[in-house]
Amino acid sequence: MQFTWDDIEQHVAVCTGCPLSRTRRRPVMGRGSRKADIMLIAEAPGGQEDRQGTPFVGDSGKILDDLLRDCGLCREEIYITNILKCHPPGNRDPKEEEKEACFPYLKYETFLLKPKIIVCLGRVAAQRIISPDFKITRQHGSWISRKNCALTATYHPSAVLRDISKYELVKKDFLEIARKRNELGGGGVP
């Protein structure tokens, strides 16, 4: 059976696939251009996202917007999502069983989007998507290639919020992402 974006959205909206369905306020489906070359994947919605049902709102969202703007990118030309679609209480790390329960949604999003570039935001996403032993401090900004897709990772914008000195480091990674997008022939608002 071929899933559509609407199918995924409808399933996520009423999903009870893991215990987070009992504590979330609103599931948070990915947002952005469904023709984007670049897909950003973080670990899970935060408290503000849980209240609004939208990824990357609030202070982390502002940092992300600043980073994108400083690198000549904008939200309208990327797709942003999370491994988990529901907020873990207290912003704790997602549990393995929660990640596994929710992973099919991410797979469908990736299948439908077919991004040229996947950017993992933070350790949890990088270790689930790129490699279980990925070290964000040492390996952020590095690239691997998988199934016609270039994958990289950088710090989550919330890490920049906690330590603003990381801004320039993460900006360098985003400049490299913009350069890679141009190299792969992407660009422009789809």
Ligand code: SF4
């Ligand atoms: S986190 Fe994912 S699997 Fe768990 S209830 Fe939410 S949408 Fe369903």
